[in-house]
Amino acid sequence: MLEKLMDIDRRIIFILVVLAVIIPTLLPINLPISVSAPTRQLHDYINALPAGSTIMLAFDYGPASLAELNPMAKALLKQCFDKDVRVIGITLAPEGTAMGSTLIQEIADETGAIDGEDYVFLGYRPGEELVILGMGSDIASVFETDYNGKPLADIPMMTNVTNYDQISLLIDLASGSSTEIWITYANVRYNLQIAAGVTGVIISQMYPYLQTGQLIGLISGIAGAAEYETLLDAPAKGILWINIESFVHLLIAGLVVIGNIAFFVQRRKEE
Template sequence: MKNLLDKFLKMDRRYIFFLVALGVIIPLIVPIGLPVDITKPVKDVYDAIDSLPEGSYVIISLDYDPATIPELDPMAYAILRHCFRKNLKVITMTLLPAGPGVAEMATKTCAKLENKKYGEDYVFLGYKVGVSAVILGIGEDIRIPFPQDYYGTSIDDLPMMKGYKNYDDTEIVITISGTNVPASWVAYAHQRYHVNVASGVTAVMAADFYPYLQTGQMVGLIGGLKGAAEYEKLVGVPGKAFVGMDAQSIIHSLIIILIIIGNIAYFIVRKSKKEGVG
């Protein structure tokens, strides 16, 4: 037993790397479907959207870049598909310079999956510089910051936008971001124009935004891959987050097991060596 534990402590780290690789690859190839519990902040976002009548306008600001795609893309896709399934009028945009490519891909992919038509069911406005200026401009008239859509078409030439002016016509703003942009949406859109704001953020940033839930300045919050998996479950479209949570859970369990075994082995081997010296 002592020899076995001693070998464990001296194990080549490449074996650990191999186990971790298996723990990631296997769930991605063969999803396990581990249980995902729904938390209140995520359910609140879902309920806020699900309760809207058909034809309601929603703004989805996809304020993230390629660096945070693994965490934020799954929640963006789940929210977009939820809105399209509810037959809501979806306005997407981004407040990050590196965001248009990511935002356009998410919008077009989800619209295609749900058979939605551009200009009638959704529009993509792209990026405009100046976070606060854009948010405040939409509060007066969306045509101030966005006289044209991302493709150069006049806003007034898009059938869906003929009945839309500003936040008074908006039921909810959803910002998905890996930065502090959600705080700007709260400060300039919610506080000044009283439009409901919900947010999806990376796991490391979620703690910074929970106070906004307590004060009622956000109607809900989706945090990280776990939150995205919860939303996918609510919408009924298991995707990358659901699969990713399988891999993440397995890796966390593997690391915990290795730490426990490693500590037990260390103390047993150390005790045996002391007894041998004695």
């Protein structure tokens, strides 16, 4: 029996994983969600901002990471628009332009936010570090127009925003090394407050920055998105997907335990 388990066709495991996803998707079960301190810190920071404040939201990810980052982006945008906090959307990743503009438009339609008054999407400029440093002096020197080609001077919410001095917080939604770049150039050089929402792959790299206060908050993958939706009391894909994810994690943990038991039993027999 255990020998058979050691030689199991990997495609059977694929089928088990797919079933562990499909069954809870069709029969949703709500498991309790506890909110971590870094997620709560970001939520409370935005909640404490006075109405009319401006934050910058960087969509530094592509379609390959939308499963983890779109739910948290939606929750953040909803919170900002509900709190009357203005949002400047930008991206350092070319693939982020379509993601960012579509997402902001979608949430603006839901909440009634107005383009140019409550939000603006500036789009993409190449040169990561140079873009960040340039905006520290003058945003209009890097983005003369928004993504739709409208000059910044003609956008009402940008009339009093020149550089980072007028921006209360930058939130970097990242699937790569962009958060480190924002910290290195915008936080160190211009003292801009930074928070991040990141994919599971890079969470571990972010904790040292959280511990030093270089990040004032952190949303970690799909679990963090579910926590944020819980804080806003606005259940959406984050909560739905983390419940499904829990079943897959149970399956994977079970397979790891069974695999190890089978391995050690077989090795003992061979000895």
